[in-house]
Amino acid sequence: MVDTEWPNSWRAAFRIELRAEAIGLAWRGWPVVPGTYPDADTTVGTPYTETLWTRPAPAHSDWQSRIGAHPQQVAAWWTGRPYSVLVATGTLVDAIEVDDHLGRRAAMLLRGTGRPAPIVAMPNGRWLFLVASADHLPRELDEAETVEWHGEGSWIPLPPTPFHHGVVHWRVKPDVWGWNLPPAPVVHDVLVRALNDVSAPRTDVPQVVPVESSAA
Template identity: 35%
Template sequence: MQWSVRRPFVPPVALDRLRLRRAALRLAAHGWAVTPGARLSGHRFDCGRPGCPITACHPALESWEDTASTDPAQVRAWWRHEPYSLLLVTGRRFDAIEVPAALGLRVLGAVRLNRRGDARGPVTVTAAGRWSFLVEPGAPLRSELDHRLDVVRHGLGSWIPAAPSRMLEGPARWAVTPEQAQWRLPGAETVQQLMTDALGTVRERQLTVPRQLSTARRGG
């Protein structure tokens, strides 16, 4: 008798859901509030709400600010049946400073080259070329950054997509995982200083407004 070593087939959608749920539980276990986002369906995001006009990534729940949670039972329930995108809620445990890829690469390189432990923290990246640096919450953007349309501070009332969420351009990922940063958050002023210093070394391109600005408030 020949035994088969082939593993049971798991549909890709189910695998996505399991990965998203696992990631959401890991983040929630460290006190980082999450909320389900609309799931990618073809060339648009579907939140399941009848008549919703938003086609870009957005929260799946209308009352997401009030219901965002770190409770494992609630997180499991959200991702029990649907492969919702995974959204990290900002303005509570951390803010996120979102910048274009050219600036993000310079800043991350400066952190690693100078071994700036005080500036090291988690960094998320989307396939569209948007880098989000997680920092301690509450500090507004410096004037050098605030006037730029391609730099966004996500504070209270905002969110960012987290890995392994699928975006139109490809999956979100971590450039620096929370584990690599030991779940520590750098001061916003420290990271913003590195960003300001890097501005003069980045070749300017035509500015484009980040897609999320159409569905989330600029943290301020």
């Protein structure tokens, strides 16, 4: 695990970084809530922490009532515990979670537009494309097995949240957009294009034509 194997000085610095990121997001109005972390040794009143820890989940059963807390309250939550940094989705921000192949293709297409969306990469090989909240997902994305929509009632981890084998990190930081999230339809359209690209059969593979041998 990431945090448990570090020297105490590094662990303390990492806790401070998690707290600072949570406070910074709260000051910008993002709905931050504390999340579970790999070296948690006790449960804190939620069924999420009673199962095998594989990725962050809300650390408190009343997490939805904590949405919109003042930054001072957020600072108090992160004092003494290295909570993961989670952001509740469905009010300010949504996220579309995709696999690595689709994520790379979509990121390339977004760069081509000159206005890339904030993108998060997780150590499990999944990508998160952050957008302003919307009320639906296009049918092509909704039916794709590798795509997951994080809207109302869900959450996403943000950097530098730890996983068992690495930490969450930004591939495209929100300040690229001045912390204004892109409209969902813009990113949805790009993801649909990327999905069609990665699903299409390759036509650039050269075909081998058998050569007939001449008669002796």
